[in-house]
Amino acid sequence: MRWLVTGGRGMFGTDLTLLLQERGEDVVAVGSAECDIRSLDAVRATMTGFDVVVNAAAWTAVDDAETHEAEAFAINATGARNVALVAAETGTRMVHISTDYVFDGTATEPYQPDHPQNPQSAYGRTKAAGEWAIRAVNRDALIVRTAWLYGEHGPNFVKTMLRLAEERETLTVVDDQVGQPTWTRDLAAYVVELVESDSPGGYYHGSSSGQTTWFGFAQEIFRVAGLDPARVLPCGTRDFPTPARRPAYSVLGEQRLPDWAAPLATLVGTQT
Ligand SMILES: NC(=O)c1ccc[n+]([C@@H]2O[C@H](COP(=O)([O-])OP(=O)(O)OC[C@H]3O[C@@H](n4cnc5c(N)ncnc54)[C@H](OP(=O)(O)O)[C@@H]3O)[C@@H](O)[C@H]2O)c1
Missing domain, CATH: 3.40.50.720 (NAD(P)-binding Rossmann-like Domain)
Incomplete structure (x- = not known):
């Protein structure tokens, strides 16, 4: 084709x-x-x-x-x-x-x-x-x-978390938006x-497949990268106001793709 x-x-x-x-x-x-x-x-x-x-x-x-x-x-x-x-x-x-x-x-x-x-x-x-x-x-x-x-060939949350991990001892990430x-x-x-x-x-x-919050995602990135997940602290969306409203619950049915955390080891390996 x-x-x-x-x-x-x-x-x-x-x-x-x-x-x-x-x-x-x-x-x-x-x-x-x-x-x-x-x-x-x-x-x-x-x-x-x-x-x-x-x-x-x-x-x-x-x-x-x-x-x-x-x-x-x-x-x-x-x-x-x-x-x-x-x-x-x-x-x-x-x-x-x-x-x-x-x-x-x-x-x-x-x-x-x-x-x-x-x-x-x-x-x-x-x-x-x-x-x-x-x-x-x-x-x-x-x-x-x-x-x-999130992918290897673009700016994305995984890269941002790994960069911030080098710059700061702790970081706060929203824990009230759920997604995949x-x-x-x-x-x-x-x-x-x-x-x-x-x-x-x-x-x-x-x-x-599965679901998590941005906070849960960040903690998993830290864990996979061999960093202490306790350095990631939860906060609410109201603590990080943005011009656009984000959906609080963004889980899509028909989850035929692998679990959200499964590919992290591969991607984190290419970034560290
Ligand atoms: N990123 C996410 O979290 C996310 C979540 C849900 C859905 N999506 C959807 O997934 C798709 C891919 O997203 P992505 O994150 O890969 O986006 P991306 O990295 O921002 O890439 C979008 C591409 O669109 C091209 N583009 C912009 N204006 C164009 C135009 N007028 N004509 C032709 N091409 C144009 C740009 O090409 P040039 O660089 O050549 O200008 C850019 O490379 C999008 O439909 C997005 O809405 C993304």
Whole structure:
């Protein structure tokens, strides 16, 4: 199969591209300079001769989206629709990466793929709009929601914790947001599996099994790195106000990926 990855230089796009290359697939990764998905013409010019397109391109600066919602919408909604439209025109299978932020975070049990959207942030609104826009033009598209991504090829929570561990004796991390830290390699493998098994179009949840808080995640990073987890102290979201509201409960149902802590040893090993 011939694969195109838009947003192919981002944290997830890079890992997906590397995985496909390792598997001997024919893959082309494009960044915004080669294919700006806001432009339908650019997408049409790029998307010729592919069997699969994975749209990993997005405005991912969650807090900045609060003051730049139109710019975020142009990428996360209009851009996603452009890819979906050209995929439908060219008979290319589309996979789109979406987010737990399309939900409001008030649930008490894992969100199933058919749960109604109710985003609480500008970023979440633009991603939710992208999902709707894709479904309107391409019912065959696979929309894969993921959460709390961390990977080797991007700035992420694991790297931040390891850096702070060198700079400070103790650090405080929020303990009242629950979610599923998800390794980009695991998500990449899931995307390939969905395509290879010719899964029907619709919504899928691609997040790790299990759940934890940012505090629990930080403690586990310390433990795996051979540091004392007691150096990580819990605090509340109210102690770290941010422009965008974060969902308090972000656990996605359909947990087919490995446990959230399983890949940490591999990643921490590459960072220390
Ligand atoms: N990170 C998370 O915790 C998380 C959680 C849930 C869902 N997601 C979703 O997962 C996907 C991948 O996230 P990520 O963390 O890998 O993101 P990322 O590292 O920020 O990468 C996003 C990529 O999008 C590209 N991009 C931005 N504007 C573009 C445009 N106009 N046209 C084409 N490409 C453009 C950028 O390419 P250039 O660098 O070439 O400009 C960038 O490399 C996104 O859809 C995101 O919403 C992420």
